[in-house]
Amino acid sequence: MKVRMTKEPVALAALSDIYESRYARFLRVAEAIVGDAEVARDVVQEAFVRLIRSRLQFRGEGSVDGWVWRTVVNTARNARRDASKHRAEDPSVEPTATNGHVVDAGVRALLATLPERQRLVLFLRYYADLDYRAIAEALEIRPGTVGATLNQAHSAMKRVLKEVPQ
């Protein structure tokens, strides 16, 4: 007998539960991406506004968690991109790294030198405590790629930390 799968849009209550129960984690990842706590709050709000509005279009392709994380991450990336444009236009803002050498010894500056995918995987792994499968869904990559990317990020950070004068 064939079982017909019914794919329901996401209930407001389900979104509300996710928002309330994981707000601090969303905030943390958003802050890691945009680098500002206040902007991160706006990012999380904006992400959920989009989620609420678009929940009728969700048809069960992937998990709700993956969809939510993807929206939060993409909203934060957009915000960061917008902020980068402003920074580029503002000569008073100094870059954190020059000539391939890390100027700021802080880990945040190290993270900034990593390719975006490596940064995002690290954020979702360590700030959101997501497993490989959840990270893969959020970033729309394969679970195997998550592991490989994490290894690359770890290696890069170790390498860069060694180069930083203590």
Next chain:
Amino acid sequence: MLERQVPLRLDAEADWAGALRKAEGAPESGRNHRPPGRLGEWVAVRMRSRRLLVPALVVAVLVIAGAAAAGARLWSGPSPPAIDTTQATSLVEYTLTSDFSVWKAGDRIALWHLPQPDGSTCVLTALASPKPTAPAAPGTDDPNDPNPVGGGSCGNPGGQGPPGKPMTLQLETGIDSGLYYNYLISGSVSSGSDIARLEIRSDAGSLPLAFSHGWFLGQLPPSSYEASLPQRGQYVLVGYDSQGQAIERRDLRQALTSSAPFPSSAP
């Protein structure tokens, strides 16, 4: 190492209601939001607590037989006058099958006919008993009011649908507990109509509406999570005469589409 860089802000205050309001494009104050209706102006959706904010945010109206043709006086401006409830009479009563707005499944609600001192008429939903008490003003929120009025319209002097139009229909949409969209349907048949009973026919069967004094009141089945009824089947309001002959039909698809609380937009 990484964990120290961005703290987990457990004390950060989540603001789900704010996100919801923004998603709906509702005003920040949120409470007692009154979207403009085509028939007069929705007067008040009252709440007993902030938990009831969501159902009050979404009220949609669709009038199939326009009241404007009957010369209805429409309210305008942000402060409609207080509603006089001293001459309130119940038109039709209905027992809710699912939560709607501030009311719970099993509550008996009614359409109340409220003649106003200036000769106009309001027709509002409220509990069937006790008789609604005089509100200070539409949109105000008195937590001690035992029977706050819900949605409705004011203006049409006769109250009932205009002559020549067999039916006037209003559809009110609400969200209950953030789970489902609920639909309350109400309206009237013209005084010369032969309609003796009404029901909503859908793929799932028929739902009888309460019908009395030429007025009807009832509910559509709650949606599953979203305002998807128009996509899930056909809903037709059918009026029958005393012989059981269907003499009037209204396809509710357009009404349901028009009353969809949230716009569709991809992130």
